[in-house]
Structures are given as structure tokens and as C-alpha cells.
Amino acid sequence: MKKVYSRPKYLKKVPMHYCPGCGHSIVAKLITELVEEMDIADRTICIPPAGCAVLLYNYFDFDCVESAHGRGGAIATAMKRVLPDRVIFTYQGDGDLAAIGTAETIHAANRGERFTTIFINNAVYGMTGGQMAPTTLFNQKTTTSQFGREMRRDGAPIKMSEMLATLDEGVAYIERTTVIDVPSIKKTKKAIKKAFQIQMDDIGFSLVEVLSPCPTNWKMNPLQSCKWIDEDMTKVFPLGVIKDITENKKVKEAVNAD
Amino acid sequence: MQIKTIFAGFGGQGVLMMGYTFAVAAMREDKIVTYLPSYGAEVRGGTANCTVAISDEEIASPIASSPEFIVVMNKPSLHSFQNKVQTGGILFLNSTLIDEDPSRGDIESIAIDAGDMAEGIGDARTANLIMLGAFIKKTNLVNIDAAIGGLGDIFEGKKKVIEMNSNALTIGYDSLK
Amino acid sequence: MRGNTVVGEAAIRAGCTCYFGYPITPQNELPEYMSRRLTEIEDGIFIQSESEISAINMVLGASVAGARVMTSSSSPGISLKQEGISFLCGDELPAVIVNMVRGGPGLGNISPAQSDYFQSTRGGGHGDYRTVVLAPASCQEMADLTMEAFDISDYYRNPVLILADGMLGQMMEPVTFENYKPRELPKKDYIIDGAKGRPSRFVRSLILNTKDMEEHNWKLMRKYKMITKNEIKCDEFMMDDAKIAVVAYGTAARIAKGAVKRARKEGLKVGLIRPITLWPYPSEVIKKWARSVSLFVVFEMSAGQMIEDVELSLKGSSEVYFYGRPGGVIPTPMELVKIISSQYYQKGF
Ligand code: SF4
Numbered sequence: 001m002k003k004v005y006s007r008p009k010y011l012k013k014v015p016m017h018y019c020p021g022c023g024h025s026i027v028a029k030l031i032t033e034l035v036e037e038m039d040i041a042d043r044t045i046c047i048p049p050a051g052c053a054v055l056l057y058n059y060f061d062f063d064c065v066e067s068a069h070g071r072g073g074a075i076a077t078a079m080k081r082v083l084p085d086r087v088i089f090t091y092q093g094d095g096d097l098a099a100i101g102t103a104e105t106i107h108a109a110n111r112g113e114r115f116t117t118i119f120i121n122n123a124v125y126g127m128t129g130g131q132m133a134p135t136t137l138f139n140q141k142t143t144t145s146q147f148g149r150e151m152r153r154d155g156a157p158i159k160m161s162e163m164l165a166t167l168d169e170g171v172a173y174i175e176r177t178t179v180i181d182v183p184s185i186k187k188t189k190k191a192i193k194k195a196f197q198i199q200m201d202d203i204g205f206s207l208v209e210v211l212s213p214c215p216t217n218w219k220m221n222p223l224q225s226c227k228w229i230d231e232d233m234t235k236v237f238p239l240g241v242i243k244d245i246t247e248n249k250k251v252k253e254a255v256n257a258d
Numbered sequence: 259m260q261i262k263t264i265f266a267g268f269g270g271q272g273v274l275m276m277g278y279t280f281a282v283a284a285m286r287e288d289k290i291v292t293y294l295p296s297y298g299a300e301v302r303g304g305t306a307n308c309t310v311a312i313s314d315e316e317i318a319s320p321i322a323s324s325p326e327f328i329v330v331m332n333k334p335s336l337h338s339f340q341n342k343v344q345t346g347g348i349l350f351l352n353s354t355l356i357d358e359d360p361s362r363g364d365i366e367s368i369a370i371d372a373g374d375m376a377e378g379i380g381d382a383r384t385a386n387l388i389m390l391g392a393f394i395k396k397t398n399l400v401n402i403d404a405a406i407g408g409l410g411d412i413f414e415g416k417k418k419v420i421e422m423n424s425n426a427l428t429i430g431y432d433s434l435k
Numbered sequence: 436m437r438g439n440t441v442v443g444e445a446a447i448r449a450g451c452t453c454y455f456g457y458p459i460t461p462q463n464e465l466p467e468y469m470s471r472r473l474t475e476i477e478d479g480i481f482i483q484s485e486s487e488i489s490a491i492n493m494v495l496g497a498s499v500a501g502a503r504v505m506t507s508s509s510s511p512g513i514s515l516k517q518e519g520i521s522f523l524c525g526d527e528l529p530a531v532i533v534n535m536v537r538g539g540p541g542l543g544n545i546s547p548a549q550s551d552y553f554q555s556t557r558g559g560g561h562g563d564y565r566t567v568v569l570a571p572a573s574c575q576e577m578a579d580l581t582m583e584a585f586d587i588s589d590y591y592r593n594p595v596l597i598l599a600d601g602m603l604g605q606m607m608e609p610v611t612f613e614n615y616k617p618r619e620l621p622k623k624d625y626i627i628d629g630a631k632g633r634p635s636r637f638v639r640s641l642i643l644n645t646k647d648m649e650e651h652n653w654k655l656m657r658k659y660k661m662i663t664k665n666e667i668k669c670d671e672f673m674m675d676d677a678k679i680a681v682v683a684y685g686t687a688a689r690i691a692k693g694a695v696k697r698a699r700k701e702g703l704k705v706g707l708i709r710p711i712t713l714w715p716y717p718s719e720v721i722k723k724w725a726r727s728v729s730l731f732v733v734f735e736m737s738a739g740q741m742i743e744d745v746e747l748s749l750k751g752s753s754e755v756y757f758y759g760r761p762g763g764v765i766p767t768p769m770e771l772v773k774i775i776s777s778q779y780y781q782k783g784f
Contacts, residue, residue, distance in 0.1 A: 041635075042629050042630050043629035043631065044629065045627055045628075045629060054641060055641075060635070061635050062629070062630050062635045063627045063628070063629055063635050064627070064635075064637035064638075065496070065499050065627050065637065065638050066526070066637070066638060066639035066640060066641060067492070067495075068492065068518055068519065068522050071488065071489070071492035071495075071519070073489075074484065074489040074492035074493045075493070075495055075499075077482065077496065078453065078480070078482075078492075078493035078496030078497040078500065078504075079496040079497070079499065079500045079627070081480045081497070082497050082500035082501065082502045083628055083629070086628065086629050103485050103486055103489065104485070104486075104488075104489050104492070106485075107484070107485035278607075281607060285609055290608075290609075291607070291609065292607065292608050293606065293607035294602065294605055294606045294607070295605055297460065297545070297605050316692070317689075318691075318692045318694075318696070318768055319686075319689050319690045319765075319768060321765050321767075323767045323769070
């Protein structure tokens with residue numbers, strides 16, 4: 001019988017701690033698949049965040065460095081400068097990237113640091129138990145916005161990708177995707193591949209924002225979660241390429257190769 | 259022997275350069291030297307000063323609470339520093355900008371018309387080194403050649419600047435008997 | 436050379452290739468100098484970061500990638516760096532951190548002060564950890580200790596703090612860089628540079644299993660014990676027949692030395708103990724002198740912080756007197772001479 005699917009080579013054989021239906025596990029799998037396909041496992045370095053994905057290094061069978069909450073951008077900056085030929089990416093949630101680490105993110109992007117950020121946006125603080133995130137939608141109920149997020153008290157859901165896209169030439173590529181069905185998962189994989197390729201080609205900062213279900217804290221089942229992303233979340237955070245300065249053929253060819 | 263001098267004036271008068279040149283000259287003569295400039299917000303108000311200590315042995319504190327000598331380039335500096343100089347010490351003042359005498363009788367004061375002399379050689383900015391030349395002549399703390407040699411280190415490669423400043427040093431030096 | 440630039444040049448000569456920092460007075464000459472020098476040397480990396488927090492995390496990144504790295508700041512900025520310093524200790528990563536202390540608390544002022552002693556020696560961030568703290572008292576020592584700091588830091592895989600102040604940073608004294616004798620250092624087998632030809636690895640301080648976390652803490656403590664055994668430095672001046680010992684470090688020790696000399700001229704039997712490592716603290720030296728010294732005068736440019744270490748060293752066996760000036764005031768040697776002689780005669784020595 002022909003084997004049509006196997007566990008990605010660089011995904012360690014340990015059970016993941018993520019909740020059922022969580023988007024993190026899908027993205028983790030996509031990354032390990034890509035690392036294998038692009039044959040970069042011996043030069044890839046991941047910088048996991050504080051949050052649900054803090055234990056990523058238990059799953060990835062390539063080098064990882066823990067970061068303090070929000071500081072991935074600063075650590076990745078220095079690592080990439082010291083090791084310019086490695087493929088370095090931060091993996092950050094909305095609290096990490098868009099609240100406590102906003103400054104690190106913006107300035108690394110603005111300097112055009114040649115690393116990639118994978119930004120998991122699930123509109124909530126997952127690990128700490130479902131508090132309001134900077135990306136929580138209006139009227140969305142969380143444990144710290146129990147009657148729903150409102151403008152005057154909480155401000156608006158922050159659109160980091162759009163904000164970062166306004167930065168000058170340092171920012172090469174930003175795309176927002178999701179992981180709620182097979183086509184969207186495929187798109188996410190392609191976007192991450194492109195982002196990696198962009199740093200390998202020394203073009204600039206790249207970021208892929210993934211709208212990711214958190215059924216546990218949304219108090220929905222996985223299916224309802226996907227529907228909520230599709231119907232509500234994408235209204236505030238529309239999918240698609242937000243910025244792309246790559247007219248670079250090499251990138252396009254490499255990405256379209258499969 | 260340990261001698262401390264404060265150089266003071268307003269920003270742009272080259273007060274720090276004056277002290278620095280003196281410090282470098284002393285180092286060239288193998289003396290133990292500390293040079294401490296005023297810094298940060300202190301220098302934003304337009305005043306500048308620095309303290310140079312020279313000694314044969316280790317210098318405990320680079321700060322001078324009662325220095326032997328004070329060189330002041332403008333009136334506000336005269337007012338803020340004249341009380342610090344120790345009894346029997348010497349106050350050097352730039353009489354081009356300071357038209358009063360120090361209010362103390364227990365110190366010697368030497369007026370040098372450094373501003374006008376600098377105008378005389380065609381560059382008002384050299385008043386600082388004219389002052390320093392006179393200071394060196396009077397105090398005899400370092401050899402004038404060490405100071406001139408020091409300029410070579412400080413302005414490495416900038417021939418014109420070195421020439422202009424050594425000229426100023428010499429003029430100041432010769433202005434006192 | 437100015438103290439601040441001395442530190443910079445010493446770092447470069449010790450093989451430091453990365454500097455990250457954020458401007459703050461009174462240490463700006465250091466990042467300015469590094470920005471020039473690190474552009475000149477191959478592989479040199481200089482970034483003016485967006486914040487102190489970012490700077491210390493860049494330090495972590497460069498360190499984990501295997502580079503010799505330094506950051507510097509002054510008191511409020513060092514407070515911001517504490518989280519990162521705690522991570523460096525938890526991760527067991529080397530780094531050299533310079534604090535040109537200014538008067539505090541809060542924004543305080545930019546005058547020389549010694550009010551960050553507790554923060555530096557107790558481990559200013561969260562968790563059970565220590566940083567090695569070196570306190571130079573001259574430009575020459577700034578050079579020697581900065582160079583040695585990199586070796587200590589690499590040897591024990593622990594951050595080293597250089598504690599000075601605006602006066603030492605601004606001051607100029609002749610300096611030689613020839614005193615440095617590089618130590619033999621273990622290979623950096625922990626760095627993260629891509630799993631090429633070896634199994635993948637990770638660096639982290641998160642240890643959820645409490646038993647393992649406890650063991651990690653004990654491991655750190657064993658390391659700190661080793662540092663305490665090997666790295667203590669202390670200077671003693673005119674102590675042999677001293678009845679009063681002044682204990683002071685850094686700028687205060689310079690002033691104290693002047694005072695001791697003057698007091699000696701007046702015939703008073705006074706000496707100076709100058710801790711050079713503030714952590715580990717030279718407790719044994721203090722204890723040793725307790726046999727012949729009748730009074731320890733602790734002299735600090737703070738409201739009294741190091742005095743706790745002196746008292747801990749003596750454990751009540753000798754009398755301790757404190758004289759300090761907080762807030763960025765620089766005391767004069769004469770001030771201290773007066774204190775010494777009044778104590779001297781009061782005690783009837
Ligand atoms: S809490 Fe949410 S984000 Fe975290 S693992 Fe569970 S589902 Fe995923």
C-alpha cells in the first residue's frame with residue numbers, strides 16, 4: 001500500500017498539550033512539514049513565545065530559544081545578526097506580539113530584520129485563561145471583558161498586520177490567513193513558505209498572521225469556532241496579502257514550485 | 259604634590275578643550291592626571307566646566323572642592339566659582355568678558371584679555387588656548403612644549419587647527435612675564 | 436581616555452562583537468564609542484534598540500547565538516532590564532552589563548551615586564539568582580575588570596555586572612589594556628546555531644516540574660558557591676595597625692582613600708577595605724580584620740546599603756558606624772576625615 005501521509009520528520013513523537021480543535025497544532029505541523037520540504041532543519045531556529053505555544057520546543061526537532069513574554073522580536077534580531085545564514089522565526093500570540101511586545105515587533109519590522117514572525121491571532125489570552133486580548137473583537141466576551149469589549153473602556157481590536165504594513169521598505173511581506181479548512185490551511189502553508197523564502201533571499205521582514213481557533217476560551221466546539229472565524233473574525237481581520245514588495249522572481253518560483 | 263584646577267565658562271568657549279589640553283600635557287610629562295568634565299543636563303544650560311587634577315601619586319578624588327587654581331571665561335562662572343578657590347590660590351579671568359574683580363582679597367587674580375587677543379589673531383574661538391597659555395606660564399605646572407605637543411595628539415592630522423591653536427597657546431604664554 | 440570609552444575599548448579588546456543599548460545619561464559615550472568601533476571591526480554588531488527591555492533581550496539573543504555581548508545603561512534603564520537579566524541567569528547565558536549608577540529613586544538625577552547596590556548584589560529581578568558584581572574605582576580598573584568580566588561571564592555562564600557611576604564614566608585617566616590575561620574557557624556547547632551535525636537542542640528557563648526546577652535552582656546555587664570560592668577581590672590599604680577601618684567601594688573608596696591618607700598624617704590609625712567584587716562579597720576579609728579593628732566605618736554614596744553586608748560579615752562581633760550621602764551628592768575627603776577623627780577620639784583610641 002502506498003503511504004500517503006506520515007508524521008512530519010521534525011515533529012517530535014510526543015503528544016501535544018494543545019486543546020482539541022486548537023489552531024496551534026495545525027500551524028506547528030505546517031512548520032515542521034515546511035522545514036522538511038525546504039531542507040532547512042539544520043539551520044532553522046524557532047523562538048517560541050510565552051503563552052500556549054511556550055512548549056513548542058518540545059515538539060520541534062530543530063533548535064529553539066525561549067523568549068520572555070513579548071521579546072521574541074528582540075531576541076530574533078540579535079540572533080539573526082549574529083547568524084545571518086540561519087532561518088530564524090518567532091512564533092507569537094496576540095498578547096505577546098500586539099500588547100506586551102508591540103515595541104519589539106514594530107521596531108524589528110521597521111529595521112527590516114531578516115526573520116519571520118508567525119503571528120497566531122485567536123483574539124484571546126489562551127494560556128492564562130481567556131482574558132481580553134488586544135485583538136479581541138467588539139462585544140466579544142472574555143474573562144476580563146465579561147459584558148463584551150467596548151470602545152471607551154478597552155479600545156478597538158488592534159490590526160497589527162495593517163499597522164506594520166505602513167512601515168517602509170523594511171517590511172517585505174505580510175499576509176493574513178487562517179486554518180479552518182483544507183484550502184485555508186494550504187494557503188497558510190504557502191504563506192509561511194514564502195515568508196521563509198523572503199528571509200533566505202535577504203529581502204526584509206516577513207510576517208504571517210494566522211487567525212486561529214481557540215475553542216476552549218471561546219467556549220465553542222471546534223466547528224463553531226471555525227464558523228466564528230469565517231463569519232465574524234474575518235470581518236475585522238480580512239484575509240489576504242496585506243503587503244508584498246517581492247517582485248523577486250526567485251521567491252515566486254520557489255514558492256510556486258509545488 | 260597634588261594640584262587641582264577648575265576651568266569654567268559657557269558652552270562654545272572651548273572650556274572643556276582648555277582643560278583637556280592641559281590634562282594631555284600633564285600626561286605627556288608622566289604625571290598622574292584626572293580630567294572630569296561636567297556632563298548631561300548640567301551642560302544644557304549653556305555653562306560648562308571641567309576639573310583637572312595632577313599629582314605625583316594616586317589621586318583620591320577627581321573632584322575639587324577647594325582647588326588651587328580657577329580659570330573663568332565669563333561672568334556667571336566667576337560668580338559661581340570664585341568662592342571655591344583656596345586661600346592663596348589664583349583666579350585667572352578672561353577680562354574681555356569680565357569687567358569686575360573677584361570679591362575676595364585672599365586670593366591672587368590675574369586678568370587676561372583673552373577674547374580681544376584672540377580677535378587679534380583672527381579667530382575668536384582661540385581665546386581658550388590663549389588663556390591656557392597664560393595659565394601655564396604663571397603656574398609652571400607643565401612645560402608649554404608639552405601642551406603644544408599635546409595639541410598634535412588631540413587634533414591628529416588637522417594641521418591648520420593645530421597651527422592655529424599652538425599659535426594661541428604661545429601668544430597667551432608670552433603675554434605674561 | 437574617558438571611563439565610559441575605556442569600558443568600550445576594553446570590551447572590544449576582550450573580543451566583544453555585539454553591543455545593544457538605549458541612550459541614557461551618564462553613560463552615552465559608551466554606546467557612541469561602540470557604534471563606531473563595532474562598525475570598524477568585521478562581524479561587529481551595534482543596534483540602538485527601541486528600549487532597555489529590547490536591548491537586554493537582544494543581548495540574550497546574541498549570547499545564545501554564541502557571541503560576546505555587552506549592554507550598558509544607568510539606574511532607571513537597569514531597572515527595566517531586570518526581567519531579561521533574570522532570564523539570562525535562568526538560561527545560564529553569559530553577558531556583561533554596565534551600570535553607570537545615578538541618584539535615585541525614580542528619575543533622580545545624573546550625579547554619581549551608589550544607590551543600586553541592593554539591586555545589583557541581591558539579583559534585581561525575580562527568582563533565586565545572583566549576578567557577579569564588579570566595582571572599579573579607577574579608569575585602569577574599568578579596563579581590567581571589563582576585560583575580566585567577559586571571561587568570568589563565559590566561564591560560569593552567568594551575567595556579570597560592572598557597577599560604576601557618572602564620575603568614573605566621565606573621568607579621564609591614563610590607561611593600559613595590557614594587564615589582561617585571557618582565561619582558559621570551556622567550549623560553548625550550549626549555544627543555539629542550528630542543529631547541524633548534532634541533535635536539536637533548546638535553551639529555556641521554564642521548568643514546569645517543580646522537582647526539576649528545584650534541582651535547577653540547586654545547580655545554580657552550586658555555581659554561585661564556586662564563584663564565591665574563586666572570584667572574590669578586595670583591596671586593603673594601610674590596614675596593618677588600623678583601629679578604624681573604612682569600608683567603601685568605587686568612587687566612595689577613592690574619596691575614602693584620600694581621607695585615610697589625611698587622617699594618617701594627623702596620626703590616626705585608620706585603614707581602608709575596598710571590596711572590588713560586591714557579589715561575591717569579601718566577608719572573610721572583613722571578618723579577618725575584626726580581630727584588630729575596633730570600629731568599621733562604612734562609607735557609601737547612598738543611605739546605607741552595603742552596610743548590611745558588612746554587618747552580615749561581622750555578625751555583631753564588632754561595632755559598625757555608617758556615614759553616607761545619598762541622592763548624587765559627592766562627599767569630600769574632609770567630610771569623612773571629620774567623621775573618622777570624631778569617632779577616633781570619642782572611642783578614646
Ligand atoms: S487555550 Fe486556546 S490557544 Fe491555548 S491550547 Fe487551548 S485552544 Fe489552543
